[in-house]
Amino acid sequence: MKVAAAPDETDALLMDGVLKDAGIPSLIQRAAGFDAPEFLSAGPRDVLVPGSLVEEAKQVLEDTTGLRVVRVVAAYPSGFPHCRAGPSASAA
Numbered sequence: 001m002k003v004a005a006a007p008d009e010t011d012a013l014l015m016d017g018v019l020k021d022a023g024i025p026s027l028i029q030r031a032a033g034f035d036a037p038e039f040l041s042a043g044p045r046d047v048l049v050p051g052s053l054v055e056e057a058k059q060v061l062e063d064t065t066g067l068r069v070v071r072v073v074a075a076y077p078s079g080f081p082h083c084r085a086g087p088s089a090s091a092a
Helices: 009-021 051-065
Strands: 002-006 027-030 045-048
Touching: 002 009, 002 051, 009 027, 009 045, 009 051
Parallel strands: none
Antiparallel strands: 002 045, 027 045
């Protein structure tokens, strides 16, 4: 589930490291519309965590980085997407 949106890969890697240091597995994914290799590290990234750890991840990011995290956007049945196709609807 999406817990944060980063403006670029560098910020996403920072959040990913903070979560992993706290024992929370995370995944960085290019935001919709920016899934092109030509962007390299530029372009927004979504930070995803398993659904069961969303609240803990939000708390860790808020406490550690001071960043306000996004509300849950989408749920994937197994925690992380296993293919490029994501859910068709999102709750904001």
